[in-house]
């Protein structure tokens with residue numbers, strides 16, 4: 465009799481502990497940060513939109529606090545994922561490839577990187593003052609050109625492009641490293657003749673400068689660029705539509721990367737699943753938020769990714785939630 469009493473009490477205590485433990489798990493707030501880019505680009509509003517989708521989405525929202533962080537760009541984001549300072553980052557696919565392979569500017573192979581999904585095609589742009597008379601890539605010789613801020617994707621992509629086309633920074637009168645938000649002022653104040661910016665369209669950054677100074681988007685085409693695109697699987701030719709910016713009426717040929725979402729292999733499944741589900745479940749709503757997302761489909765978001773999927777993303781794509 466005594467031992468039966470003891471057994472019942474033990475069972476009661478254990479089940480009470482189990483329930484409170486479960487309750488604790490459900491109420492524990494999990495934090496996640498999405499690293500993006502400069503405030504005037506498209507990564508930052510994209511990260512903000514993702515967090516707002518998570519907040520709204522029933523499956524994802526429970527106890528997840530999503531923060532968007534403005535950063536220097538792709539290279540910064542990859543380094544911050546590597547060191548586990550942030551859980552997610554929006555990153556150019558050419559920089560993902562470089563990090564995965566351990567190519568400059570990355571010190572080693574970032575083999576813990578995992579793919580979550582890809583978002584949109586992101587063109588390389590050369591924005592120039594009209595009076596700088598730059599009508600092709602070769603015309604930047606002897607000009608003041610912003611190559612890109614440290615930590616950005618454009619700094620590395622433009623450097624690789626110059627090398628492929630037989631140029632170095634020493635061919636320029638100035639190789640600038642202003643941040644995206646400072647680049648329009650640089651052009652306006654004639655500190656710059658042109659700037660490189662890997663960014664989707666339309667972007668507040670180029671709208672801003674096109675309002676106040678006549679600009680051109682320089683066509684990036686010709687033999688060395690063709691070869692550059694053909695020799696790298698993550699570059700594709702594209703055209704920036706005309707009519708998006710004051711004075712830029714014609715479509716402009718260039719090449720593009722993919723803007724992708726990366727994470728660390730150790731990121732908890734629940735966070736990856738919440739982010740992915742909030743986008744997949746509400747894709748039509750998400751696509752309304754920026755023209756760059758227009759072509760997103762369940763198939764397109766699984767393309768153009770270098771590292772393997774995070775296990776939670778793999779499961780999600782294979783089995784649904």
Ligand code: GLU
Pocket residue numbers: 500501502504505506507508536537538539555556586615616617618662663664
């Ligand atoms: N592609 C840029 C980078 O990696 C950021 C573009 C944006 O902020 O929209 O630095």
